[in-house]
Amino acid sequence: xxxxxxxLPLLQLLIIGYxxxxxxxxxxxALVDLDRGPEAVRLRxxxxxxxxxxxxxxxxxxxxxxxxxxxxxxxxxxxxxVIPEDYSRRVTQGNRPKxxxxxxxxxxxxxxxLTQKMAELLDAANRPEIEPRYxxxxxxxxxxxxxxxxxxxxxxxxxxxLATFFCVLIGGGILYIDDKVRGIxxxxxxxxxxxxQLLLGMHVAGVLKGAFAGSVVTFVGVLLAGVGDVxxxxxxxxxxxxxLLVSSSFVSLISLLMVRVDDPVVPRVVIGFLNTLLFFPSxxxxxxxxxxxxLQWIAKFDPFTYSVDGFRxxxxxxxxxxxxLDDILILAAITIVCFSGxxxxxxxxx
Amino acid sequence: MSAIVAEDLRKHFGAFVAVxxxxxxxxxxxxxxxxxxxxxxxxxxIRMLTTLITPTSGTAKVGGHDIRSEADAVRRTIxxxxxxxxxxxxxxxxxxxxxxxxxxSVARSQRQKLVxxxxxxxxxxxxxxxxxxxxxxxxRRRLEIARCLVHGPSIIFLDEPTTGLDPASRISMWEMMSRxxxxxxxxxxxxxxxMEEADELCDRIAIFDHGTIVAxxxxxxxxxxxxxxxxxxxxxxxxxxxxxxxxxxxxxVDGVDEEDGLxxxxxxxxxxxLSAIVDEARLRGVGISTMSVREGTLEDVFIHFTGRATRDExxxxxxxxxxxxx
Numbered sequence: 294x295x296x297x298x299x300x301l302p303l304l305q306l307l308i309i310g311y312x313x314x315x316x317x318x319x320x321x322x323a324l325v326d327l328d329r330g331p332e333a334v335r336l337r338x339x340x341x342x343x344x345x346x347x348x349x350x351x352x353x354x355x356x357x358x359x360x361x362x363x364x365x366x367x368x369x370x371x372x373x374x375v376i377p378e379d380y381s382r383r384v385t386q387g388n389r390p391k392x393x394x395x396x397x398x399x400x401x402x403x404x405x406x407l408t409q410k411m412a413e414l415l416d417a418a419n420r421p422e423i424e425p426r427y428x429x430x431x432x433x434x435x436x437x438x439x440x441x442x443x444x445x446x447x448x449x450x451x452x453x454x455l456a457t458f459f460c461v462l463i464g465g466g467i468l469y470i471d472d473k474v475r476g477i478x479x480x481x482x483x484x485x486x487x488x489x490q491l492l493l494g495m496h497v498a499g500v501l502k503g504a505f506a507g508s509v510v511t512f513v514g515v516l517l518a519g520v521g522d523v524x525x526x527x528x529x530x531x532x533x534x535x536x537l538l539v540s541s542s543f544v545s546l547i548s549l550l551m552v553r554v555d556d557p558v559v560p561r562v563v564i565g566f567l568n569t570l571l572f573f574p575s576x577x578x579x580x581x582x583x584x585x586x587x588l589q590w591i592a593k594f595d596p597f598t599y600s601v602d603g604f605r606x607x608x609x610x611x612x613x614x615x616x617x618l619d620d621i622l623i624l625a626a627i628t629i630v631c632f633s634g635x636x637x638x639x640x641x642x643x
Numbered sequence: 644m645s646a647i648v649a650e651d652l653r654k655h656f657g658a659f660v661a662v663x664x665x666x667x668x669x670x671x672x673x674x675x676x677x678x679x680x681x682x683x684x685x686x687x688x689i690r691m692l693t694t695l696i697t698p699t700s701g702t703a704k705v706g707g708h709d710i711r712s713e714a715d716a717v718r719r720t721i722x723x724x725x726x727x728x729x730x731x732x733x734x735x736x737x738x739x740x741x742x743x744x745x746x747x748s749v750a751r752s753q754r755q756k757l758v759x760x761x762x763x764x765x766x767x768x769x770x771x772x773x774x775x776x777x778x779x780x781x782x783r784r785r786l787e788i789a790r791c792l793v794h795g796p797s798i799i800f801l802d803e804p805t806t807g808l809d810p811a812s813r814i815s816m817w818e819m820m821s822r823x824x825x826x827x828x829x830x831x832x833x834x835x836x837x838m839e840e841a842d843e844l845c846d847r848i849a850i851f852d853h854g855t856i857v858a859x860x861x862x863x864x865x866x867x868x869x870x871x872x873x874x875x876x877x878x879x880x881x882x883x884x885x886x887x888x889x890x891x892x893x894x895x896v897d898g899v900d901e902e903d904g905l906x907x908x909x910x911x912x913x914x915x916x917l918s919a920i921v922d923e924a925r926l927r928g929v930g931i932s933t934m935s936v937r938e939g940t941l942e943d944v945f946i947h948f949t950g951r952a953t954r955d956e957x958x959x960x961x962x963x964x965x966x967x968x969x
Contacts, residue, residue: 476727480790483693483723484746485715643695 297562305569308588312573315583317406320371322350323361330381336392336431339414340374349410365395365438367616368606371403371582372396374411390431398437399609401447402580408435442609446518450604451577453511454597457540458571460506465499465540466547467560474557479643488641496544496632503540508533515608523608531607531614535621539600542624545631546596552638571597599623644707646671646798646830647692652701654687654854661687663854664701669847671797674824674831676841678945679851685834686726688851689802692832693723706798719747722791726802726834730783730790732776736767739775740790747794761789765819781812788819798830799823805840817843838941848941852949862941869939869947870897875908875916876937880930889927893919900946907943 324340326333340352353370355361361373375393383390394411398404411433419430472478481491511532515521550563574581574588575597581589592598603620606612614621647669654662661684669675677685690696692705694714703710706720730739740758749757762768765785775783784804791799801820805813817840824831834851835841841848842862849859858865866872879886890906891899895915900907910916913936924931 475732476725477729477731479695479725479727480723480729480743480787481746482695483718483721483725484743485718485748486746487715642697643690 297566301562301565301569304566308569308573308591311585311588313579315579315585317403317580317583318348320350320403320407320580320582321369322352322407323355323364323370323373324352324376325355325358325361325373326376327358327378328376328380332381332384332390333376336376336380336418339418343410343414347410349406362395362438365397366610367612368397368399368602368610370397371400372407384431391434392431393434393436395436395438397610398439399442399447399605400580401442401444403582404437439610443518446520446609447605448578449514449518449520449608450601451572451575451597453507453514453536453604454539454575454577454600455572456510457503457507457536457600458543458568458597461499461503461540461543461547462560462564462567464502465495465544466551468495468499469548470551470554470557470560473555482641482643488639489636491641492548492632492635492639496541496548499544499548500537500540503543504533504537507536507540511536511604511608520608523611527613528607528611531617532604535603535607535617538621538624538628539596539603542596542600542627542631545628545635549631549634549638552635553640571595574598575601577601596624596627599627644671645669645704646673647675647703647705647832649688649692649703650701652688652691652703653699654684654691654696655699660854662691662698665851665854665856667849667856667859669830669832671830672828673847674845675833676845676848677832677834677851678836678838678841678848678941679834680836680949683851684854685836685851686802687854689800689832689834693721693800694718719794720797722794722796722799724784724787724791724799724801724804726806728780728783728787730775730778730786732774735772735774736762736778736786737771739786740793743790744793749794757793761792764822765789779812781808781815784808784812784816785819788816788823792823795827796829798832801831801833803834803836805835805837813837813840820844838945842941850945850948857948858944865941865944866939869909869943871909871911871913872939873913873936874939874943875910875913875920876933876935877906877908877920877931878904878933879906879924880932882929883927886927886929889923890920893923895919909939909943 324337326337343349344352350371355364355373358375361370364370365373373395375395377391377393380390380392392415394408396404396407415431415433469478512524515523551560554560570591574584574591575595576592577597581592581598584592599620603617606617606620610616645668647667649665649667651664651666652662653660653664665688677688679685687696691698692703692710694710694717697711705717708716708720710717731742734742737758740761741754744754744757759768759771762771765788767782767786767789770778770782775786778786788804805816808816820831821844823829831844833841833844845862847859847861848865849856850865851857858868887899887901887906890896890908893916895910895912896908896919897911898909908916908920917936921931
């Protein structure tokens with residue numbers, strides 16, 4: 294307990310300290326070059342220079358503008374840079390050349406960083422080596438793909454995830470420890486119920502409680518955040534299904550961590566650790582692209598990351614099932630792996 | 644046919660030996676008690692028989708099923724009232740019974756009939772919709788006995804079922820168990836540290852101490868193994884130091900134990916012992932405040948075989964035993 298009470302603040306220092314305010318790096322950006330002229334090539338070289346040095350974004354060349362916009366809308370890339378068809382001609386003619394920047398503006402931190410970086414890049418590109426005879430300054434036309442996202446809206450997916458997690462902690466993964474402490478487990482362990490039935494029963498109980506909490510916070514939360522209009526029939530079905538899956542992954546994970554625990558003090562300590570370890574690295578309060586490498590690795594294995602990403606996509610980007618399929622598959626994989634572990638480690642004995 | 648057969652059953656927890664090679668047979672329909680003090684290993688033994696703990700070595704069959712390889716069949720055969728209070732406080736009395744009936748795959752139509760019937764039998768019908776968390780320990784114990792009957796088991800294990808109950812609740816529990824026995828043929832396997840309970844409920848008793856059976860038989864058989872069938876109880880007025888030893892040294896006295904100034908004297912020759920004690924007191928100038936003769940009890944049997952007393956309900960040692968056989 295003493296070690297835990299000393300370790301927890303240090304863990305919080307590390308995780309919260311590195312989770313906020315870092316330099317955003319490695320944001321995937323789609324580049325659609327419709328011009329393919331000499332000036333476009335020069336510009337692309339500059340983008341690659343940023344990719345190699347400041348590392349603010351990773352440029353992914355995309356042939357089709359429609360595909361690039363779809364990827365932006367679904368959050369696969371943070372933005373699409375469009376070099377229009379007549380870009381090189383306009384530069385050489387000094388005829389107000391423009392670049393397009395289509396932003397996934399559901400993450401205000403990424404928006405600010407990308408806009409700023411693009412402005413810097415164009416400033417550098419526009420700086421003449423010799424005074425030109427005609428005006429060829431390239432300007433940037435920024436398009437935000439979604440309505441303006443306030444921070445309360447940005448925070449909402451994380452809060453829904455946290456509500457589900459807390460309800461799962463109380464009513465799910467530690468249910469068996471609670472029964473052990475009260476001695477109730479002895480009564481059902483002498484019944485002919487199988488290990489799988491017992492674990493599935495406890496799992497489903499926890500999942501339903503977590504999903505209930507998650508759904509209630511979602512429906513109240515969207516109203517408080519002013520995005521109540523997102524609640525169409527299909528979104529409600531999608532949200533409820535997704536909440537069930539998120540809850541299921543949490544129950545499995547916590548059950549796996551607690552499967553051999555008898556001491557009721559342990560969950561109290563673990564709750565503190567998990568809260569810090571799962572919530573802050575998930576991108577719920579600040580984008581994961583600003584994290585150092587080690588924190589990004591935690592985020593990769595953190596079910597919160599996929600929950601936050603999924604809820605953000607459905608509630609703020611208003612996309613459908615296919616857009617969150619990656620999150621669904623990863624959460625399902627976490628559920629299956631952790632539940633298998635529980636099944637393997639659970640002892641149907643005292 | 645034997646309902647329960649254990650052969651050289653052992654359970655070690657690291658270096659600690661909780662059950663040390665126990666063999667026993669309990670016949671179908673028999674009421675059998677494992678009598679021993681707290682910490683003797685009774686609960687560990689019953690938990691092995693009810694498939695809750697895996698034995699370190701040895702074999703056992705319950706209802707003809709091996710406790711290791713046929714654990715599921717054993718569980719279908721038995722009803723268990725564990726030592727801790729295990730009814731769910733967050734469910735009502737009826738929900739508790741219904742839930743457990745579901746665990747035993749009792750059909751819904753049968754449950755609808757069975758649950759009120761069982762609640763009626765244990766006198767909790769009027770409490771059927773009340774949360775069990777509001778019940779007294781006695782009521783919860785009654786409910787747990789009803790719970791272990793939901794699937795009609797042929798063998799019932801009760802691990803210290805009356806621990807923590809007041810005398811009235813204890814008697815009510817005994818009546819309930821006797822009623823269960825009178826209604827159907829079941830084998831009752833009971834662990835207890837209460838001599839009276841074992842004497843009241845059981846046909847055969849095994850005295851259990853330090854993980855082994857030290858004596859086994861019917862209550863009369865066990866009492867007959869005492870050095871004397873009667874015990875002289877005597878209380879002296881301010882006996883001087885060493886007086887107990889001088890009583891123990893009397894020729895007709897076989898053994899003495901003492902609790903709070905009360906001496907229990909065992910002797911095969913009651914008349915000689917009585918007059919020797921009175922003479923010794925007169926000789927040493929010690930007054931006798933009370934003196935009586937009573938039949939030997941299971942408590943005396945227990946002390947005889949284990950050299951120590953059981954614990955009382957509060958867990959305090961009832962007496963500091965000094966029994967010396969000559």
